[in-house]
Amino acid sequence: MAPNDKQTGDNAKGSGGDVPSEKSAEEMVLYDVIEPHIAQITLNRPERGNAILTPDMNVEIARKMTIAEDDDTIKVVIIAGNGKHFCSGEDNRRMPIETFGLKKGQRLPQSLRMRGVARGHQLMRNWFLYSSKTTVAACQGAVLGAGFGMIMTCDLVVAAEDAYFARRQSRIGFAGFDVQLPLTLLRCGINHGYEMNITGRTVSAQEMKDWGVVCSLVPPDKLMDEALRYARAVAAHSTDNLMLGRHSMQMFWDLMGMSNYANYVKVAHPLFTNMVWRDDEMNWFRERNKHGNKEGMKRLNKVWEDLGFE
Numbered sequence: 001m002a003p004n005d006k007q008t009g010d011n012a013k014g015s016g017g018d019v020p021s022e023k024s025a026e027e028m029v030l031y032d033v034i035e036p037h038i039a040q041i042t043l044n045r046p047e048r049g050n051a052i053l054t055p056d057m058n059v060e061i062a063r064k065m066t067i068a069e070d071d072d073t074i075k076v077v078i079i080a081g082n083g084k085h086f087c088s089g090e091d092n093r094r095m096p097i098e099t100f101g102l103k104k105g106q107r108l109p110q111s112l113r114m115r116g117v118a119r120g121h122q123l124m125r126n127w128f129l130y131s132s133k134t135t136v137a138a139c140q141g142a143v144l145g146a147g148f149g150m151i152m153t154c155d156l157v158v159a160a161e162d163a164y165f166a167r168r169q170s171r172i173g174f175a176g177f178d179v180q181l182p183l184t185l186l187r188c189g190i191n192h193g194y195e196m197n198i199t200g201r202t203v204s205a206q207e208m209k210d211w212g213v214v215c216s217l218v219p220p221d222k223l224m225d226e227a228l229r230y231a232r233a234v235a236a237h238s239t240d241n242l243m244l245g246r247h248s249m250q251m252f253w254d255l256m257g258m259s260n261y262a263n264y265v266k267v268a269h270p271l272f273t274n275m276v277w278r279d280d281e282m283n284w285f286r287e288r289n290k291h292g293n294k295e296g297m298k299r300l301n302k303v304w305e306d307l308g309f310e
């Protein structure tokens with residue numbers, strides 16, 4: 001099961017918006033050079049399951065990745081999460097559209113929706129997928145939502161045996177749409193990737209290994225050693241050849257249509273935020289406003305859990 005209490009917290013008022021932050025953005029995303037040529041970016045919000053607080057952490061991840069990219073001595077970056085979970089998704093007490101300026105009881109202009117999602121998607125895409133540095137994700141515990149999207153943009157993924165993966169956004173209303181849909185289908189396979197998106201079910205680390213997404217599966221206490229082993233294998237290459245390889249990968253992603261899909265997302269995401277739910281359909285926003293964030297998530301997930309999709 002997803003750590004809903006850690007992923008979303010509880011919001012007595014229901015509606016999103018202002019969320020008090022217990023840490024600065026710099027404290028929530030750490031950057032260290034752990035040995036020559038190898039840096040590590042660590043999500044440091046374990047008290048919330050390393051849930052991404054939008055937009056603070058998004059911007060800070062980009063900033064920390066830029067530090068690595070501007071350092072010619074760094075060849076590879078390990079992406080990790082402090083505590084029990086790698087990343088339990090976005091902090092749903094503040095939805096991305098609410099950071100674009102949406103207020104309860106008001107409608108947000110499409111121009112602000114499109115500009116906001118375009119900026120956010122570009123940030124996410126440029127973190128790792130189009131980075132000039134190779135990335136190794138080290139996953140333990142929950143790898144959900146934005147956390148799952150994050151590892152889809154990484155080059156190599158190693159996982160602890162206790163890791164589990166899911167895209168629960170589909171249940172909020174995205175259904176088969178996903179800002180990382182092409183990556184999910186390419187990495188997981190079309191059938192597995194679509195099933196994962198449309199059901200929102202939890203996928204074990206062993207399944208992800210069987211699908212070819214996870215390179216190596218190890219006991220939790222060996223996770224960082226294994227991530228470092230892969231990072232050292234990357235760092236053994238020359239800096240110039242690694243740069244050439246990165247540009248080759250960027251061209252590959254363009255050939256796979258990632259740039260075109262990014263243009264589609266600018267329109268598709270604003271359309272999602274204007275969807276109308278029928279009276280007999282589960283509307284998570286209505287549930288959140290009525291019952292609070294934590295209870296709303298429980299009620300939402302129960303629809304699929306009752307069908308056997310945990």
